[in-house]
Structure formats: structure tokens, C-alpha cells
Amino acid sequence: GTGAGNDLYINQAIVFIEDAIQYRSINHRVDSKSLWLYRWYYSRTCQWILSLTITVILALAFVEEPSSLTITSDVRYRLPAWNPPCGLTESVELLCFLVFVVDVSVKSYLIGWKEFWKNKWLMAYILTLIVSLADWIVSLSFFCKESVRIRRILRPFFLLQNSSMMKKTLKSINSTLPEMASVLLLLAVHLSLFTMFAMLLFARTKDNQQDKEWVVYFRNLPDSLTSLLVLLTTANNPDVMIPAYSKNRAYSIFFILFTVLGNLFLMNLLTAIIYNQFRGYLLKSVQSSLFRRRLGIRAAFEVLSSLKETPASAQQSCVSVGALLQVLQKAEMDSRCKQAIMRSLKMCSCDQLSAAQFQKLFEELDKDAIKQHPPSPEYQSHFMQKMQFAFGHPYFGYLGNVVALANIISICVVLVMDADKQPSERDDFFLGAINCFFILYYLLEMLLKILAMGLKRYLSYPSNRFDGLLTVILLILEIATFAVYGFPHPGWRPEFMGLLSLWDMVRLVNMFIVFRFLRIIPNMKFMALVVTTLLDLVKNLRAFAGILVVVFYAFAITGIMLFKGAVVPLGNTSAANTTHDNGTLQCGTYEQLEYWPNNFDDFAEKNMISWCSAQAEIIYCLLYVFSVHLICRWAKIYFVAWWLISSVIWVNLFVALLLENFIHKWDRRCQRESLSDIEYQRTVELMFRDVLEEPTEEELMEKLHQHPHLHLCR
């Protein structure tokens, strides 16, 4: 090869190795200019700008009219919120769109036109951008007075298309849909049959006293369906049964049958189905990541082997160590891994590397990073050595925990004693004095630990960092309190001064002390296991959470569009509800339920409602409220859809993932226990290490030969 050809091969190898490290696909253009563009596109700055743009466009909803920039969301009290002038958010939006246009063009160019037509996500991306831009133009030409803004609903798509994890998860969820649909159909049949039964059972009778059940819950078909649907969420559980049960005990059989079949069997069947589908999900995804990594490394090997064909006749292709060193120096990777690979490359001392040796070198990437704490300082004096032994001993940590517990208990006692006192009767002396003592102890503990372990070793433990940070914050708060209000003394009850009153200061200190108590967690084995499981779960859940955010956002925006202004304060009810001329307010309207703050007038608000209804309780109230407001049909469908997606499907997905994660972790607990003093930086990949299958040489080569842009010589 020529010099330019060599440079191209080196660059290709660099990019392939970077792809392997990041688990990216290698199916992109491989000519010089494209490689430069590719590295630029995947550089930290570019990806950071893209993420920022997505965040900004999603966050716009909080600022846009109707904005959420008020302290309370109660329509009775809140002041009119500041609304940005027309054109401000729109210009920010345009900027974001321009970034997206650049993004989609670069992406499309890099994968090549032939691949582009196969990629539905990219096509959808372009379509979304076109629709958004068109909507933006319409919006500006109406001077922001148009009522429907489609582009708002489309926004979460930008988040979705940017994450390969989320796309993969969505595909998984998609494959579960047929079976979920079957269970939902079963649920629908269950619901409709029981509705008919209920309507026949609780029919109107001649005695008006007797048919309370009919009046309240089963007046007509939609009412009956709603009552039973809400019973399925257990939100109105005993209430719906009481009137009938009061008439005759036997009626309870109907409700018990309905709940057992619907709630206990069918709902849990949904969990079972989703868990069954997702059992292999994590493993499969880790397996495909591993394949991508091996493929990238193999591709790098292949391009490097065609660099200089030194032993031209040799059957086995191989790579010179010098070329690999050149590639390694230029590739962006974790410095620890780079050094480890360099080191083993020097130890190898051979000149040529075979494919197997090449792969073996890069196995360093898969290894655990063993975290080593810096050593303690070595003191000369005998006294200092004794001090070091005493305060570096775990028992000193346990003593700290006991003191923290004592502090918590003392706060608790004061809280119980002061619970019913008027603010003017309160004396902060006692709490101030004990807190002062405890905070001094915390400071002393921190200093002694630093003395025993040395600052570097002290800071290398996360629990110490947590501890130290809170101790420093507490110290600052305490000093500030003393500076403003003087030292505690009986009758220490000064009036409001400065930013916070003394009472607020003391409360803040107490909250930090309660929070600091969490330091006990790593000391309890089971708790530590649970907490690490939860943290792992959070990592694995990012994709799910992203999808939830997407759905949430779309629902919130739809909700705002549909129900904006549906809730009006009591004063101007007549102005808004012209169709609803019944003057008396029924039980359950906003006024009586005191649900004023829950309305659809802004975005944060809508999130709140969605959150609540995810908990399946508020649906009932809101359904009722909206049925009063005469837009009941749509609101009902809207809430039922939201309940199904958020509460039923998403919660089940979550449970499935938790089961999967936890069971893996639990099985491995015994093996790890012996090694518990070494802190591994565990990743999902490592959790599955023993069950993963290495891809075979044939699979890798077949995939490489299918590469649309790289044409290997052999």
C-alpha cells in the first residue's frame, strides 16, 4: 500500500476500535473524509451539543404558554404566570430544529444511501422534522395564537431516536404486544360480562330507598363500566360495594368474584407474561453488545493486516506491533485500559500478532477495574500509631453510627414533645444545644478519621465523602445560626432575621442530620445488597425511563390541548361552563375535593396529574370531576389509556426488570461474598460474564463481509 493508503487503514482501525469500545455498529462509510466526519460527529462536544439541544427542546414546555413558573398551581391563589412573548420560544425552537437537521444529514450521509432506505428510524426522523418545521411556520404566521400545536406532541421523538438502548427496548416491548393484547382482550371480556351482570343485578326497583347502588354506580352502561373499571384499579374498593352489601350480604359475592378474577388473576397474569418475555432481555442485549465489540476489534485487525503484507504467502494474516501501537496512541479510550494494553503488548515481545492474540489484547476492555484505595500515612511516633489504630478501626465507625442514631432519637423526642405547641410557645434551646454537641462530635469524628487514614484514603471511600460533605454543610449552617442568633440559651426564640428564621434554620439542620443517618446503609449487609441492586437497576432502567418520559410528555401535551381551561375557579364558573347550567355543585367537584391545584393549565401540572393517576387513585376523582364538566367521554378515554400504559404496562415492565436483576444478583451473592473487600466497578456486562457466549470466527467474518462500505481484499 502507499503512504496515503496506510494512513487510511490506520484511521479505519482507530475508528473501528473506538466503535468497539463504545459498542457502536461499524456499518458506516470508511473513506478518509467520512472517517473524519464520523469522529467529529461522535466527539464529546458534538454529542454533548446534541443532548443539550434535546434537553432544551423538551424543557421548553415548562416555559411556553401556559407556563409553570408559579409557586402554587392552585387556580384560586396563583398570580398570572409570566408568559414569554411570541417569537422567543419559537426562535429557540428553530435553533434546535437546525441542529436536528444537521444531525439527520450527517447520520444519513455516514451510513450511506443504500442503508438509509432500510433505516425506518432515520426516515421517521426526517418526517418529524418536516412536520415540525411546517407547524412552526404555521404558528408564526398566526402570531402564536393558534390552538393546536402538533410539533409539541412530536418533540419526545427526538429523545427516542437519539438512544439506541431506547430503540432496542421499544422493539422488545413491541414483540410483547400481541400477548399483552390477548390479556387485555380477556380483561375487556371480563369487564363487559361483569358489567352486564351488574346491570341486571342492581337494576332500578320501585323502592327508591333500596336502589342506592343503582343511583350511584350502575345508572347506565357507561357508569357501570366506569365503576367496575375503577374497581379494577381498587381505587373505589369498599365504597362501590357498601350500598349493595348493606341490602344483602350475598351481593358481596359478586364484587369478590370480580376482584379476584380481575385483580388477582388477570392483572398478575399480565405481570407473568411480561416477565416471561423480558426474562432473556438483559442477557440478549448484553450478548449483542459483546458481538459489536468483537466485531469492531476484528474489523480493526482486518484493515491493519492489509496494511503491509510482509509475509505475503502466509496463510494466516497478521498485524505488526508497530502499527497497533500507532493506532492505540491515536484512539480515544480509557487511559487505564490503554496502559494495560501497551504493557501486555511490550511483554509479548513478538513482532507480529495473529487474530486471536489481537482479540486477547483487547480483552482488557471487558475486565473489572479493581479500585485500590491509597495507603494510610505511616506515622513514626508510637502515640500516633496507636491513635491511627484506634480511629482507623471499624469500631470507631460503629460508634459514629450509634451517635448518629442517638441524635436521630433526640430529634424525634423533641418533635413528639413539640408537636402540638404553638410556634410562639416553642423553645429552641434544647434542640439547639444538643445539635451543637452532636455536630461537634461529627466534626471531631471526621478530623480523627482523616488523621488516621490520610486525606486521600479518606476521600476514596464514597461513604466518607457523603459523611464529610454533610458534616461540612451542618457546620456551616450551625456557624451561620450562631452568627445571626447568638449561642443557644433558655428561651432562645429570636424573631425573624435575615433569610431564614431560627426555627427554619434548626429544621434545616435536623433534616440534614436525618439525611446523614443514611450512612448506616453500607454497614448492614442486606441493605447494602438491596441498595446496590437498586442502583444497578437504575442504570438498566434508563432506557425504560426514557420511554416513559416520551409517553408521559406526549400524554401531558395532549392533556393540555384537550382539557385546557376545563377547571375554572368558583367565581367565574358560570362564564366558562355555559352548557352546564345546573347551579348546584355536586359532591366531588373541585370545590369540595379541594383538588384545585390539579388542573390541566400548565405542563408541570399535567405531569403531576399523570403521576397521580399512575398511582391509580386519582383517576376516580378526576373521572368524576370531568363527568361534571361535560367533557367526560374524552377525559375518561384519555385517563383509561394513561392508566393502562403507565400503571399497568410500565409498572409490570419495571417489576419484570427488577425480578430479572435481583435474581441474577442474588444467585451471584455467595460467590462474591468472599471477594467483598475488593470493590468492583460492576457493569451489566460483568454481571452476565459467565453466561455470555463468545461469537465464533465464522460469524464475525460473515458479518464483516456483509459490511456495505468496507471491501476486504480476501
Next chain:
Amino acid sequence: GTGAGNDLYINQAIVFIEDAIQYRSINHRVDSKSLWLYRWYYSRTCQWILSLTITVILALAFVEEPSSLTITSDVRYRLPAWNPPCGLTESVELLCFLVFVVDVSVKSYLIGWKEFWKNKWLMAYILTLIVSLADWIVSLSFFCKESVRIRRILRPFFLLQNSSMMKKTLKSINSTLPEMASVLLLLAVHLSLFTMFAMLLFARTKDNQQDKEWVVYFRNLPDSLTSLLVLLTTANNPDVMIPAYSKNRAYSIFFILFTVLGNLFLMNLLTAIIYNQFRGYLLKSVQSSLFRRRLGIRAAFEVLSSLKETPASAQQSCVSVGALLQVLQKAEMDSRCKQAIMRSLKMCSCDQLSAAQFQKLFEELDKDAIKQHPPSPEYQSHFMQKMQFAFGHPYFGYLGNVVALANIISICVVLVMDADKQPSERDDFFLGAINCFFILYYLLEMLLKILAMGLKRYLSYPSNRFDGLLTVILLILEIATFAVYGFPHPGWRPEFMGLLSLWDMVRLVNMFIVFRFLRIIPNMKFMALVVTTLLDLVKNLRAFAGILVVVFYAFAITGIMLFKGAVVPLGNTSAANTTHDNGTLQCGTYEQLEYWPNNFDDFAEKNMISWCSAQAEIIYCLLYVFSVHLICRWAKIYFVAWWLISSVIWVNLFVALLLENFIHKWDRRCQRESLSDIEYQRTVELMFRDVLEEPTEEELMEKLHQHPHLHLCR
């Protein structure tokens, strides 16, 4: 051996084979008299008497004072219930106790004194009987006026000790307790830390308007704990947040954090832990059943082989076919199995059986019973053959489903149209006419099917039996209606006559029609799968359900003892609540919530409440009610305990079992699909067939040599 010795061996073999069939332990006495007693004790009659006694003693609670023999349980309306005179229920109880005394003596004798001291269940049984009898004597000596009856709480123990499945399950649950306790501890820490946070956040302020949150939910430590505990059950979900959220949007962060951590993470972690523990539970239990069966058969072989040592010098012991035939004739077993074994014994045509051959013969017991439907009648006439083809075809069944659907829809339409009509305006003509037509069609369908399939074949399908039974019931109802009210005609609205009014008759007919619609289930593949899974689950769940009944019963009785008379009608409030002299009724008392029918005055009532609180909703209301009634502390602890056991632990156990069952079933679905036209009578054992391990010869022999009463010669 002598003739008497031979008889003994034969009898032993019979009993061992019966043990194997019933999966019983073989560790019992094996002398002649004991064997006779053993067979008598495990005969159908004896076991039936024992079950009846347990049922009777448990059912006594419904009849005993306070009895549940009233139609309504509403304290305002119900008449004073009939209470049995003193001595009536007590004498029934004494009879039951005597049966139990006989039971425990026989059981203890049969397992032998040495084993008796190792058996904690038997000791507990005896202790329970002694305490119950002592309590019974005390009760009679007070002429039934004593307030505390301990023996009532002990009653469910009799149910528990009689079922080996339940004992096994209890052991399993017991082994999960440490881990469950850890999660519950975590939950307690979570709850208490958040309670302290909440008390600091929502402290009393000077402005009374502002601290609604404090007044209602966080007034003092018990209130705060209760509020957050109820939030954990999501029963007061949005309500508890609204006042704070109304003040400042940021307060919602506290509640969201609490719910996500507590409800989503910790609660589901409990599911994960329980599932993890129970994953192998079914398999293990089936495996141990298999071992018992193989052991019983092996024991039978061993005793039969020592019967006549024909080839005295032979290394391998063996059994003569004649002796086995003698045993088989006397043993009680399924006639199908018996015939199959006899048949293969004749086909074998050898004179002596080795141990392996012997085991192989009895493998018939493990096999699926392939159900064969009787053949259709063969008609001579060409016309009849055509008829038979047409009406025996599945399409005719589908047509029946379509007609049933049409009937359901017509009823639905009539219901929607008549929903708001007064009973006096209603005209039953239309519904009467169409129902008459549809029932005639159902009759015709049944007759034609019988014609095509023959009565025997028709009845051999469960779906046909269901169908036919409902058709006959509908026909009888319809004929009765016409006999009393005449044929339908416009304005068919006669007054009340006889037992039921016309309107009630029509409603009853409609309910049966809706119920009959369930015949579509076997026609839909996924539904059929789900329904068979559920039916399997019900079989496997018997032990769990039994334990739930035990806990339920104990809780209900305790509840009655603790809170009897706590709820009194409005009229005599002052008489009962002397300590509660606050005349104004607070919001949330019985009067306003209309929870009159829910009180603790009788047993059925208590079950109702337990049921509701299992659904986690009513706790909230009842906690509130009881806090008004001044026995709040105890009631709170009582309900929290009940919620933990029923809702948290039991529901999670249920989910674990459902997951286990469903996943096994689902994996096997593909294999079975090809055989779907053969109806298997599936048992749990068969579900696990492929994964079960056969016990080895050494294990069996070791276990046999450990038998406390059987002393094998070699």
C-alpha cells in the same frame, strides 16, 4: 415363611402400594393389627368424617353468638339475630373434640412412640386439644357468659395439621421469613426516616391558613406515621399531597420520592425475594412426591421378595407374579391403572419380576389418562348421515357462538334503552319475545348436537355439559314464566305473582344467558391457555389458600374479641361512648362514610372487612373511624398486621406461584400444541415430567433401611 407370615407380607405390600399411590410416607407400624388400623384410618369414610368434623368446627363461628344469620349486616336496620342457646354449639364442639382425640391417638400410635417425640406437629396437636378442652370446661362453668374464648382462635390449627401440603408450604414460607424480615426492616427504616422528614417539613406555622397539611396529616408522630403508611398502600394517594402541593409545587418531590422508593422499589423487591425463594418450590415438592411413590413401590417389592425365597441362592431378589396379582387385587387404586398393570403383567409372561421390572410396571400410575370420547352413532340412512355431518361439524358450534353473541348484544341494547326508565314504565314484551326465540334456538342446537353425536359422546365434553345444563335451566325458567304470566304480548307487565315477579324472572333468564356466553372460551386459543393455567393454579394454590383461611380465621376471631360493639348506631351513641363526649360527629365517622354494614359484630362481617382491607383501601377509612372511637392504637396495629400478612405477603406469594406456573406452562405450549386434540388430564406431576430426577436405587435402599418399624432381612 409360614402362612400367617405370608399374609402379613401381602398386607404390608398392599399398604405400601396404597401409600405410593397416595404419595404418603411409609414410616408407620407394619404389624398386622396396625396395618388394619392404618387402612381403616386412611379409608374414605374415616377421612371424610375427619374433614367433616374440621368443616363443622370452623363453620361454628357463623352460628355462634354473635351470629351472622341476618340478611343485612347494617347495624341500623338489622333485626336481632337468632343466637343459639347456651350448650348447643358447645355440645357440637365437644363431639368434634372427641373425634380429634381419636384422630390424634390413632396417628400417634401408628407412627410409634419413638417417632412421636420427634414430631412437633403431633405434640402441638395434643397441646391444642388440651387447651381447647380446658377452655370449653371454663366456658360451660360460666354458662357461656365469659368474654374471652381462646379455643376459637385455636380452631384453624385443626385445619392446618390435617394437610401435609399446607405443612410443607408453611415450612417453605418459614424459610423465606429472614429475607422478608430484612425487606420489612428496610421498609420500616424508610418509613421512619420519611416520617421525621415530613414532620420537619410540614411543621406548624403561625399562619393557620397555611398549615392544612399539618392539621390533617402530620399533627403528631402517630398521625404522620399513619399517613405515610397509608400512602404506601396508595389508598390516600393524591389527597395527602394536595394541601402541601397547593402551597408550593416543590413539596410534591417529597411525596414522589417516598412513593417511588417505597412503593415501586421496596414493595416490588419483596415480590422479587419471594419469587426467588419459591422458584424451585413446586419442582421440589413434586420431586419429593415422586420419591415417596418410588419408595413405597420399592418397599412393597422388598417385602414381597422376602415372601418365598424360591431361588435362595440368587444374588438378585425377585417377586413372583402370583403374589403381585394377589396384592393388586386387594389394593385400592384407580381401576384404569389396575387393569393396565394387570394387562402388562400378563403380557410379560415371565414368572419372576426383578426390582426394575417391578418399578416399570407401576409407571402406569404416572401416565396421563388419555380420555377417549365414545364414538358417534352410525346411521344407516343417507339423510341422517348428512345431518350428522352438518351438525357435528365445528362450524355448527361457531354458529351457536354467534347466536349467543347476538343474544348478549340484544340484551345489552335493551338494558341501555331501559336504564333510566321507571319500573312502572318498563315493557318486558320485546325482551321476552327475543329471549323466547333464542332459548328455542339453544334447545334446537342441543337436540341436533345430541342427534349428531349421540348422548354419550355429547355428555363426554365438558363444554357440552355446561351448555346443556344451562339450556335446560333456561327452558325450565321460560316455561315457568309462561305458565304464570302467559305468553309475551305488547304491554306484558303483570303484577307480582308467586315467588318472583316477571321482571325478576326475565332478569334471571338474562343472567343465565350472559353466563352461558362463557362457552366461547375453549374456542379461543389464548383464552383456553389462560383458563387452563388458572385452573392449574387453583389446584396448586389449595395449600396457600388453606393457610390464608387459617390466618383469616384467626384474625377475624381476634377482631371480634377486640372490637366487638365498637360500632353502635347513631341513636345510642351516647350510651356506648361514655369517654367520647364530643357531641359533633367528625367527617369520616360511620354516619358520614355510610360504612354502617362494616363492623365487628359478627363473623361473616369480620371476613368482609378483612377482605376489604386486603385490598388496602378500607384500612384508611377504618383507621380513621377507630381513631374517633378511641381504641385507635390497637385497631391501627391490628390493621397494619393484617395488611402486611394478607396484602403484602400473601399477594406476593400468589404472584410468585402464578409466575412459576405460567412460565412452565408457556414453555411447554409449543410442544403440546401438536397434541391438542387429545385431552390430557394434566396434573402438576406431569407438568414437570421432563425435569424430574428419578431417585437412585442406593437412595431408596438407604431410606428403606432407616424405616423405624420395617426390618428387612438383608
